[in-house]
Structure formats: structure tokens, C-alpha cells
Amino acid sequence: MAYPVKKAKPHRINEMILAREVRVIDEDKKQIGILPLSEALNLARQKGLDLVEVAPEARPPVCRIMDYGKFLYEQHKRAHEAKKHQKQSQLKEIKFRPKISSHDYNFKLKHIQNFLEEGNKVKITIMLRGREKARPELGEQLLDRLLKDIEGYGRQDGETKYHDWAISLLIVPTIKPVKSGGQDAKTKDAQRSPEAVQNNSQKENSSPTSQ
Known part of the structure; x- marks a missing residue:
């Protein structure tokens, strides 16, 4: 049976063998022993x-007796399946305003944590308007708050960037990526640092403060 294989053959086979x-080793992976090349070729042909x-x-x-076309086809198929199921990291962006409400802040914070859990990078942008442009410290305070709230999920990568209209930074994940819906809260807590888990527990037990 012929098997479609596009890539060049990575092994020496049959008359290409130089030794x-x-x-x-036979097709059942049993040791036959050391044989002259001509005798090994005859055994494979038989x-x-x-x-x-x-x-x-x-x-x-070491040489194996096998259906090489089938072997390459199955290798290619396994590689294709692995690539298909491999999760690709993406860059997400979440925008904030300095005067964001506690409800909106917590809503966006949860999205950031979920993105980081999935192995994605997140760009945080604090939008500045009007008089806010003259007070970049408002954006800096919000970024500091965010970085504390994502401890155990991610960390800042690179420098904070300042623009006339915004302040931004990049967060990369520090938590091992998990499948969506594939782990419960206890498993996720085990992956985060004890300090982060304790901080989150304290936040859940305390009422949110308005901004």
C-alpha cells in the first residue's frame, strides 16, 4: 500500500545503507543480531x-525491518494531530480608565486572570483624557494595583510605556497554562503562590471599596 509522504526521507533505507x-531488529521489534548487509536486505525483501x-x-x-512508507505516514499524522491540539499563545489587550468603578475593575481583572491562565500575554492600557493627561500618576496607581492583584498569575515584562493619551505595559503569564474549564479552583490555587491565594481569600471575605 502506498502512503502519501511529502517530506524528504530522514533515514537511509535499503540500498542507501552504506555499512x-x-x-x-525485525518488524516485531525483536533482536535478530548482526548480519551482513546483503543478508539483512534479503530478509526484509522476503x-x-x-x-x-x-x-x-x-x-x-542498527536497522529495523518495517513498512517505511507506513512508518513515515504515521509519524506525519501524529505530528499533525499534535500541532492541531497545541494551544497558541495570543496577545490580548484590556483598556482601563483611571476613574473605573470597582465593579468594572473586578470584571476586567477576572478577564486578565483568565487570559493569563490560558497562557496568553496581556497588554494593559490606561486611557487618559482631558485633565487626566496632566496627571499620569493616576494611571500609575491603577497599574500598581493591577500588578498586585495578578500576583501568581503573571508579571510585568519590559518597561511601562508612556504616551500623550495613555500608559501601557505588557503582562506575561507565570502560571502554567490550563485547559478552559479543565481545573477546579483548588487546583488553580495550588499553582499560584501561597501569598496570592491568601490575598485573594482576604479580598473575597472583604467587601469591595468604591473607587
Whole structure:
């Protein structure tokens, strides 16, 4: 049976093998022993299979008897499946105003924590308008508050950036990425630092203050 394989063959097979004698492993992964190359090739042909050099650095080289086309096809299929299920990190952005309400702040904070748990980077932007542009310390205070509230989830990466209209910084995750909905709160708490868990517990037990 022919199997579609696009990439170049990474192994020496059959007549491409250069060694005069090889250590042979059969299709059931059983050791046959050291054989002259010609005898190993004949053995593979009798089975309708290929002789594949899998350890060229060994002395003598190790060769396996197998269906090489099927082997490459299954390797390609496994790599494709792994790539398909691999989660790609994304850059998210959350914008704030210096005079944000406690409700909106906590709502956006939860989104930031979720993004970081999923392995994403988050850009935080504090939008400044009107007279706020002359008071960048308002944005700095909000950023300091955010950085404390995400301890155990992420950390600042690089310098804080100042613009005429905004202050921004980048947060990268420090928590191991988890599948969405795949862990309960206890497991997530175990991944965060004890200090962060304690701080979050204290916040839950205290009423939110208005900003």
C-alpha cells in the first residue's frame, strides 16, 4: 500500500545503507543480531518490507525491518494531530480608565486572570483624557494595583510605556497554562503562590471599596 509522504526521507533505507554489516531488529521489534548487509536486505525483501537504518551512529548501525512508507505516514499524522491540539499563545489587550468603578475593575481583572491562565500575554492600557493627561500618576496607581492583584498569575515584562493619551505595559503569564474549564479552583490555587491565594481569600471575605 502506498502512503502519501511529502517530506524528504530522514533515514537511509535499503540500498542507501552504506555499512557492510548491521544489527537487525525485525518488524516485531525483536533482536535478530548482526548480519551482513546483503543478508539483512534479503530478509526484509522476503517479508515485503524495508530495511531502515534507525541508529547510524551505532557500531554496527542498527536497522529495523518495517513498512517505511507506513512508518513515515504515521509519524506525519501524529505530528499533525499534535500541532492541531497545541494551544497558541495570543496577545490580548484590556483598556482601563483611571476613574473605573470597582465593579468594572473586578470584571476586567477576572478577564486578565483568565487570559493569563490560558497562557496568553496581556497588554494593559490606561486611557487618559482631558485633565487626566496632566496627571499620569493616576494611571500609575491603577497599574500598581493591577500588578498586585495578578500576583501568581503573571508579571510585568519590559518597561511601562508612556504616551500623550495613555500608559501601557505588557503582562506575561507565570502560571502554567490550563485547559478552559479543565481545573477546579483548588487546583488553580495550588499553582499560584501561597501569598496570592491568601490575598485573594482576604479580598473575597472583604467587601469591595468604591473607587
